[in-house]
Amino acid sequence: MKQVFFVCALLIGVVTSAQTYNKFDSNGKRDGEWKKNFDNTDVLRYEGTFSNGEEIGVFKFYKNINGKALLTATREFKPNTKEAKVTFFASNGKVISEGRMRDKTYIGDWKYYHNNSTQLMTLEHYNTKGFLEGVRYIYYPQGQVAEKSLYEHGKLNGKAIGYAENGNVIKIHHYKMGALHGEAQFFDEAGELLVEGMYKNDQKNGVWKYYENGQLKEEKDFTAKSNNPYKRTN
Template identity: 60%
Template sequence: MKQCVLVMMVLMSATMLGQTLNGFDSNGKRHGKWKKNFEGTQVVRYEGEFSHGQEVGLFKFYKNIKGVPVLTATRQFHANDDLADVTFYASDGRVISEGLMRGKVYIGPWKYYHNNNSKQLMTLEHYNNKGELDGKKFIYYPNGQIAEQSFYKANKLDGEAVWYSEDGVLIKKYHYVLGELHGEAKFYDKAGVLVAEGVYRKDKKHGIWKYYENGELKEEKDFTVRSKNPYKKK
């Protein structure tokens, strides 16, 4: 008799457990804890919790590597807005990148890390509410020194962009306007000595460009585009 009761309790527990996973509310929306496997396998693809069709709390996403679930991303959904803190992982558990998302749209600052197991920052970029690059972007060497600093406006380079050597020496400087090289440009050698300077206009060299050796002017080239129309003044 006791064995029969025990079997019934086990069956009831299993039934209740089955009901707590992958359930729906009265309106047919996902509700409660969910766990889905890769099709045709017992390898989990994602797990998390829904509240009447809305993701809540922490979700974990996996990839199937030779029959083993390996964590590839987590999403921690905010309680008071439609954003989530998202982290992407490499197969060895390293953090690849992290930031905010609204659905599939990147929002705000995003951090990307070097592949050296130290969580050393490689890139820092900013996105607007439309998921466009907007504002400052930094790229770093593994030693932490800034390699590149630029500005974006609605996904296009806009403003001054500078590059540095791993020792912090300025290498080159450009100016962009809505994605095109437009304005002053300067180039330096590894010691930081000026080797060339000039102006870009709509992605093309324009006007007089100057070239230096050992800090002294050696050559000038004129890239001015002159009209071939004989009725226009040259």
């Protein structure tokens, strides 16, 4: 008799536990803990908690890898907003990138990391409309700055600088709302000038100068109406 009672109690517990997921409130909105599987499988696709139809707390999202659920992202929702802190993961559990989103729009600072390392690879900022805005940094695997550029409403705008691993500047570009426009210079890793010239609307313009061992070796005139596009000096 005691064994029958124990089995019944166990079954009731299992049923009750199953019924705590995927429920709706009196207004027909999702409420409480939810779990969903990939179609026609028992592999978990996501899990999280709803309140009055809105996501709250941390949601976890998975990939179906050979019939197993592998964590691919988390979203931690900020109360009373559509914003969430989002983290993406590699198959080994390492963080790939992290930042904030409003619905599907990237906002604020976002960080991206090098493969097989916790070292920051890219740091960028998105405005409230989801466009890149302000300074964007790219880093070498050892942490040195590789590139610094400026964005305005999603487009490169202003001075962009590239660096060698030793910290020396190796290139300088200027942009005007996404197009190369203005002075450009290229250097070797020792910091010696190699090439300099001007861009206009993404095209080389005017006289470009080429150097070797610190000496001017060649000039090329990219002016559209130039009758002498190549001029050599030795």
